[in-house]
Amino acid sequence: xxxxxxxxxxxxxxxxxxxxxxxxxxxxxxxxxxxxxxxxxxxxxxxxxxxxxxxxxxxxxxxxxxxxxxxxxxxxxxxxxxxxxxxxxxxxxxxxxxxxxxxxxxxxxxxxxxxxxxxxxxxxxxxxxxxxxxxxxxxxxxxxxxxxxxxxxxxxxxxxxxxxxxxxxxxxxxxxxxxxxxxxxxxxxxxxxxxxxxxxxxxxxxxxxxxxxxxxxxxxxxxxxxxxxxxxxxxxxxxxxxxxxxxxxxxxxxxxxxxxxxxxxx
Amino acid sequence: xxxxxxxxxxxxxxxxxxxxxxxxxxxxxxxxxxxxxxxxxxxxxxxxxxxxxxxxxxxxxxxxxxxxxxxxxxxxxxxxxxxxxxxxxxxxxxxxxxxxxxxxxxxxxxxxxxxxxxxxxxxxxxxxxxxxxxxxxxxxxxxxxxxxxxxxxxxxxxxxxxxxxxxxxxxxxxxxxxxxxxxxxxxxxxxxxxxxxxxxxxxxxxxxxxxxxxxxxxxxxxxxxxxxxxxxxxxxxxxxxxxxxxxxxxxxxx
Numbered sequence: 001x002x003x004x005x006x007x008x009x010x011x012x013x014x015x016x017x018x019x020x021x022x023x024x025x026x027x028x029x030x031x032x033x034x035x036x037x038x039x040x041x042x043x044x045x046x047x048x049x050x051x052x053x054x055x056x057x058x059x060x061x062x063x064x065x066x067x068x069x070x071x072x073x074x075x076x077x078x079x080x081x082x083x084x085x086x087x088x089x090x091x092x093x094x095x096x097x098x099x100x101x102x103x104x105x106x107x108x109x110x111x112x113x114x115x116x117x118x119x120x121x122x123x124x125x126x127x128x129x130x131x132x133x134x135x136x137x138x139x140x141x142x143x144x145x146x147x148x149x150x151x152x153x154x155x156x157x158x159x160x161x162x163x164x165x166x167x168x169x170x171x172x173x174x175x176x177x178x179x180x181x182x183x184x185x186x187x188x189x190x191x192x193x194x195x196x197x198x199x200x201x202x203x204x205x206x207x208x209x210x211x212x213x214x215x216x217x218x219x220x221x222x223x224x225x226x227x228x229x230x231x232x233x234x235x236x237x238x239x240x241x242x243x244x245x246x247x248x249x250x251x252x253x254x255x256x257x258x259x260x261x262x263x264x265x266x
Numbered sequence: 267x268x269x270x271x272x273x274x275x276x277x278x279x280x281x282x283x284x285x286x287x288x289x290x291x292x293x294x295x296x297x298x299x300x301x302x303x304x305x306x307x308x309x310x311x312x313x314x315x316x317x318x319x320x321x322x323x324x325x326x327x328x329x330x331x332x333x334x335x336x337x338x339x340x341x342x343x344x345x346x347x348x349x350x351x352x353x354x355x356x357x358x359x360x361x362x363x364x365x366x367x368x369x370x371x372x373x374x375x376x377x378x379x380x381x382x383x384x385x386x387x388x389x390x391x392x393x394x395x396x397x398x399x400x401x402x403x404x405x406x407x408x409x410x411x412x413x414x415x416x417x418x419x420x421x422x423x424x425x426x427x428x429x430x431x432x433x434x435x436x437x438x439x440x441x442x443x444x445x446x447x448x449x450x451x452x453x454x455x456x457x458x459x460x461x462x463x464x465x466x467x468x469x470x471x472x473x474x475x476x477x478x479x480x481x482x483x484x485x486x487x488x489x490x491x492x493x494x495x496x497x498x499x500x501x502x503x504x505x506x507x508x509x510x511x512x513x514x515x516x517x518x519x520x
Contacts, residue, residue, distance in 0.1 A: 088412070
């Protein structure tokens with residue numbers, strides 16, 4: 001039994017302005033095994049965030065099933081913690097308070113909460129910042145807090161919705177390295193949504209490539225990179241470059257239909 | 267000190283010049299010196315302290331009940347779609363009836379009493395407070411609620427740990443606006459219901475034809491509001507929403 005099983009997922013909604021039925025997610029099926037890092041990759045507006053929202057329990061699918069640990073998803077739950085693009089940290093709670101929150105909600109005994117929170121803050125390199133408020137941290141640190149907050153809850157799967165899209169390019173590289181290090185140390189199960197091909201290949205064990213809307217799974221690409229991973233090694237690795245090129249071509253094929261043939265051949 | 271009192275220096279200076287030059291008849295427009303002397307005398311006689319404490323008792327009674335009613339009512343209306351649908355038109359309707367417009371009927375009901383004044387203050391505080399809370403709750407970012415839910419919070423915890431603190435900037439604004447209205451309502455009520463208090467003192471001075479007393483009253487009102495803001499409202503905001511980085515400091519005027 002896989003940790004996460006998505007089968008024939010379909011999502012339609014009625015556009016409030018035009019009154020037309022829009023199919024955001026066409027027919028999506030894939031699985032994530034325990035301790036696996038899977039990136040869901042697709043062009044903007046392909047419905048990948050919608051899939052994440054359904055897995056998170058924030059939205060209800062039109063049809064198809066989403067199972068986590070063999071049980072149907074019916075709503076939000078701490079077994080499916082979410083790392084948001086906007087960070088979504090609680091501004092009125094300290095760094096420690098943000099991590100402790102989930103433990104408190106799950107009924108972890110008071111005396112155990114701080115040591116556990118502390119451990120995860122160390123994991124993401126935020127020890128020493130416990131008493132700070134989120135707005136006092138840099139964007140990169142805020143998102144690492146977002147990761148610590150979810151991991152402290154020991155979710156069955158950590159859902160990450162383009163978590164590094166709102167930080168600058170240098171910080172993003174650093175955060176991607178940090179995340180692989182965290183993943184390699186802790187082996188959570190990760191569902192990572194992104195539109196960045198290089199990010200997906202660098203981070204993931206497998207990349208689920210989606211087509212444009214209504215999204216379908218074009219292919220699930222297994223990334224042939226060893227762990228631990230580092231950007232330096234990846235950029236020099238022909239496996240990395242070949243995989244990126246392969247996916248780039250696959251996605252370009254989607255768009256080339258709109259491009260005149262004589263331009264496409266260059 | 268300079269930042270607090272500096273802006274008042276030119277105002278007092280202009281006031282003094284106008285009074286000294288006798289642009290207006292001296293018995294209609296008195297200078298800072300006269301007002302200060304009257305101020306001292308009113309304190310020495312014990313009139314000002316007594317009236318102040320009367321006004322404060324009324325204000326606090328009104329504010330206390332206003333907050334006790336307004337805050338829960340605001341959150342109930344904000345959280346429940348049904349409560350909102352049922353009460354929103356009423357809120358707008360009653361907010362539109364000015365506080366002073368209630369005075370005639372309130373005096374008929376409660377006489378010239380503390381109850382009458384309290385009623386008017388509570389009334390002026392409750393509606394702006396409720397309306398700010400409703401809009402504050404609506405402005406709590408959706409992703410914070412989702413984050414809390416996916417960290418294991420149930421509806422009650424989402425309310426206590428996300429909605430309430432998330433709406434705090436709006437609640438603070440509501441309390442500030444409400445208190446401002448309440449303060450004005452108090453003075454108006456004292457002028458009309460008047461048996462004692464700062465508002466009564468001003469009205470009484472006018473009746474006796476002594477403008478100095480009116481001037482003293484106006485200045486006292488200004489100072490009191492300033493003190494209320496500096497001693498209570500501002501520290502509250504500094505300790506909460508400013509500390510949490512929830513206040514966007516305006517770029518203009520930096």
